[in-house]
Amino acid sequence: MTRRRWIADTWTPTTASLTGDQAAHLARVLRAEPGQIFDVVAGGFLHRAEITSVSDQEVLFTLHEELEADAALPLRLLLAVFKFDHMEWAIEKATELGVAHITPVLARRSEKHLTLAAPKRAERWRRIALEASKQSRRTDIPEIAAPITLKAALEQEQSLTRILLSETEQATPLAAALASVGPTGYESVALAIGPEGGWTPEEMAFFATHNWTSVTLGPRILRAETAAIAAIAIASSCMA
Incomplete structure (x- = not known):
């Protein structure tokens, strides 16, 4: 099954977070929980990422391996x-x-x-x-x-x-x-x-x-x- 993909609002070399509407949707609608795995784009790079904490204001991920991804057209x-x-x-x-x-x-x-x-x-x-x-x-x-x-x-x-x-x-x-x-x-x-x-x-x-x-x-x-x-x-x- 293809994992859901998110584009991070903020990130570091090892973590990424969703805030605002994205966090609210994950927390309230999708009922995300720590330990779930998603694809997260952070700083233009695609990662497999694991949720470490969830709230309506912020969903925090730990970034794991970088995944192959297509670049935008020039x-x-x-x-x-x-x-x-x-x-x-x-x-x-x-x-x-x-x-x-x-x-x-x-x-x-x-x-x-x-x-x-x-x-x-x-x-x-x-x-x-x-x-x-x-x-x-x-x-x-x-x-x-x-x-x-x-x-x-x-x-x-x-x-x-x-x-x-x-x-x-x-x-x-x-x-x-x-x-x-x-x-x-x-x-x-x-x-x-x-x-x-x-x-x-x-x-x-x-x-x-x-x-x-x-x-x-x-x-x-x-x-x-x-x-x-x-x-x-x-x-x-x-x-x-």
Whole structure:
């Protein structure tokens, strides 16, 4: 039977602990007891761990041997802010698919009320990523950055391979663009997904200035969350 996996809130070289909601769920719902064995991620490493004490506030583990685990994809997602329920779904699925980093981008065509509310949503997005990481048995949690403007996001992006999903591009499929960069280019890849309505011409010019390659996912117009998941799936298959 596959052991339940948890991501520690705090840890030392030999111990790890769950606090807050995670501890309460283990103590009250799962009725955890000392001596039970779980898989615990601590500091990015997966361990077999034994419960040593249980309370509603903290569950303490002793860490035993380190277990083999898959690393996250070296894939960064620039995700323009769009309808929050759809965006939450995209963040959850992107986490399950293994992305390492998600930057919410305040695009020109992001709805104004969403742009204003986005900074307050960041913590919720991080909680969604945490739960999706546990569900998909990841050994890490993708970093969810604070929402920033596109200009700021492009100026700080250092990935070797930078790919822009563009509705106006018809000639270059995503898979072909990734195949052209070779294994070295897979060491760090960034994908940019626009808002409903797409990027503005001015934003497209920003991407061109920062050496992003425009690609297509095919002839159909996809919703932002659909495009994000399709692009991540294609990229992960190419980078495998």
